[in-house]
Amino acid sequence: xxxxxxxxxxxxxxxxxxxxxxxxxxxxxxxxxxxxxxxxxxxxxxxxxxxxxxxxxxxxxxxxxxxxxxxxxxxxxxxxxxxxxxxxxxxxxxxxxxxxxxxxxxxxxxxxxxxxxxxxxxxxxxxxxxxxxxxxxxxxxxxxxxxxxxxxxxxxxxxxxxxxxxxxxxxxxxxxxxxxxxxxxx
Numbered sequence: 001x002x003x004x005x006x007x008x009x010x011x012x013x014x015x016x017x018x019x020x021x022x023x024x025x026x027x028x029x030x031x032x033x034x035x036x037x038x039x040x041x042x043x044x045x046x047x048x049x050x051x052x053x054x055x056x057x058x059x060x061x062x063x064x065x066x067x068x069x070x071x072x073x074x075x076x077x078x079x080x081x082x083x084x085x086x087x088x089x090x091x092x093x094x095x096x097x098x099x100x101x102x103x104x105x106x107x108x109x110x111x112x113x114x115x116x117x118x119x120x121x122x123x124x125x126x127x128x129x130x131x132x133x134x135x136x137x138x139x140x141x142x143x144x145x146x147x148x149x150x151x152x153x154x155x156x157x158x159x160x161x162x163x164x165x166x167x168x169x170x171x172x173x174x175x176x177x178x179x180x181x182x183x184x185x186x
Contacts, residue, residue, distance in 0.1 A: 039184040040138045040148035042103055047185035049087045049102030050178075051141055052077055053095035056109035056134075065114045069167070072114075073107070076171045080179045095137075097144030104139040105178060114167045115156070130167045131155040132174070138181065150177070 054070055055061065063069075074090055081088035087102075095106040115130035132154045138147040154170040 037150070040150065040181050042138060042147055042181055042185040043140070044185045045101045046103045046140060046142075046147075047182045048085070049100065049141065050077070050081060050182065051089050051091045051098070051102060051104045052107065053091040053093075053104060054107045054109065055095070057111070060109050060111060069109075069112060069114050072168055072171050073175075076168070076175045077178070080175050084179055084183065086179070086182060095139070095144070097140065097142055099143075100141055102141035103147070103182065104141045104144065106137040106139060107134055108137070109134045112167070129156045130170060132167070132170050134174075136174075136178065150181075152177070 052073065054073060056066075060066065078088055080086070091098075091104070095104055097104065110133040112132045112134070113130055132152060134152045135149060136152060137149045139145060140147060152174045154173065156170075
């Protein structure tokens with residue numbers, strides 16, 4: 001009886017988290033997600049240069065892991081940009097046009113909970129759920145005018161397994177969607 005209980009506890013502790021929110025929770029390693037909404041409508045002249053500007057509520061930007069969260073976005077977007085032949089940079093402060101052709105992505109983070117893969121593997125369901133609640137406003141980098149926006153809400157469930165998608169995977173799924181928007185430029 002103790003062995004059965006022990007095995008049950010091990011299975012529960014090994015449970016993890018998987019992204020299941022947003023428009024798609026697929027990561028780069030699996031089949032690419034399908035855009036379920038019409039493309040934002042980024043002009044072709046703006047599709048080869050992306051500038052990311054991240055802001056959020058003061059409680060969000062003041063969180064101790066905000067720099068780590070921002071780095072996750074920057075690193076992920078830099079990888080996509082390199083793979084897709086898009087120049088990429090980060091803009092600090094208030095998002096604004098620069099007079100250059102490109103797309104300015106103003107990402108406003110309403111709330112998030114950062115859970116890394118290592119934490120999930122080591123602590124299992126005890127780490128809790130990861131989530132991201134953000135609004136992405138696509139703007140013309142030249143003049144700062146809005147092109148369109150997307151709402152990204154990702155969350156996880158503690159019962160999906162320890163190797164399922166945590167914050168890095170959720171950022172990756174959103175990055176995939178953002179770069180799909182750039183690829184759909186006409």
